[in-house]
Amino acid sequence: xxxxxxxxxVAVAPGKTATITCGGxxxxxxxxxxxxxxxxxxxxxxxxxxxxxPSGIPERFSGSNSGNTATLTISRVEAGDEADYYCQVWDSxxxxxxxxxxxxxxx
Amino acid sequence: xxxxxxxGGGLVQPGGSLRLSCAGSGFTFSSYAMNWVRQAPGxxxxxxxxxxxxxxxxxxxxxxxxxxxxxxxxxxxxxxLQMTSLRAEDTAIYYCGRGGGVGxxxxxxWGQGSQVTVSS
Numbered sequence: 001x002x003x004x005x006x007x008x009x010v011a012v013a014p015g016k017t018a019t020i021t022c023g024g025x026x027x028x029x030x031x032x033x034x035x036x037x038x039x040x041x042x043x044x045x046x047x048x049x050x051x052x053x054p055s056g057i058p059e060r061f062s063g064s065n066s067g068n069t070a071t072l073t074i075s076r077v078e079a080g081d082e083a084d085y086y087c088q089v090w091d092s093x094x095x096x097x098x099x100x101x102x103x104x105x106x107x
Numbered sequence: 108x109x110x111x112x113x114x115g116g117g118l119v120q121p122g123g124s125l126r127l128s129c130a131g132s133g134f135t136f137s138s139y140a141m142n143w144v145r146q147a148p149g150x151x152x153x154x155x156x157x158x159x160x161x162x163x164x165x166x167x168x169x170x171x172x173x174x175x176x177x178x179x180x181x182x183x184x185x186x187x188l189q190m191t192s193l194r195a196e197d198t199a200i201y202y203c204g205r206g207g208g209v210g211x212x213x214x215x216x217w218g219q220g221s222q223v224t225v226s227s
Binding site: 001031033035037042043044045048049054084086088089090095096097098099100101102 | 142144151152153154157166168169202207211212213214215216217218219220
């Protein structure tokens with residue numbers, strides 16, 4: 001089955017740029033979605049189809065996908081961005097949705 | 108406003124059964140695929156099952172295949188997850204999630220979750 005690999009944690013100072021990676025074999029051939037989950041809350045979709053921002057998501061959130069790595073970038077990081085972030089793809093071979101292990105962003 | 112409300116969670120003994128439901132509102136329920144995603148205590152998200160908008164295509168994670176059954180009633184805007192032969196490792200918050208439309212494989216909207224605890 002398809003595996004997505006994320007770093008367990010990323011730390012960034014307020015106002016700086018956070019980069020969270022999601023590794024997978026030839027992931028550029030897949031559409032990658034990103035979710036934000038704050039403690040005690042349900043996940044929220046922040047990036048879909050590699051780089052699209054759903055309505056209501058700040059422009060500070062952006063995504064890219066190339067080669068074997070997809071990336072979620074959060075610019076001008078705020079304290080309120082502290083959360084767990086998950087990447088997700090659809091594995092066409094198994095018809096399964098697959099989540100990465102998650103990355104805890106500390107601000 | 109899209110709303111998803113899960114119900115049916117609780118405490119069940121190992122080997123027991125439980126049926127989760129998810130009521131959708133604020134959108135045309137019959138037009139969207141639906142998902143169940145779970146999160147064990149202190150762990151990450153795990154996709155459990157998905158069903159297309161008319162219930163003709165159904166998918167399961169290997170960890171639940173043969174034990175869980177997903178279904179939907181579009182006349183009642185409701186999604187179900189029948190869970191049998193429950194194990195301690197099935198203990199988790201179970202989220203209902205709406206897909207993003209035809210061909211879209213993300214979970215665009217999420218419910219608040221329903222706690223399932225499997226313990227004797």
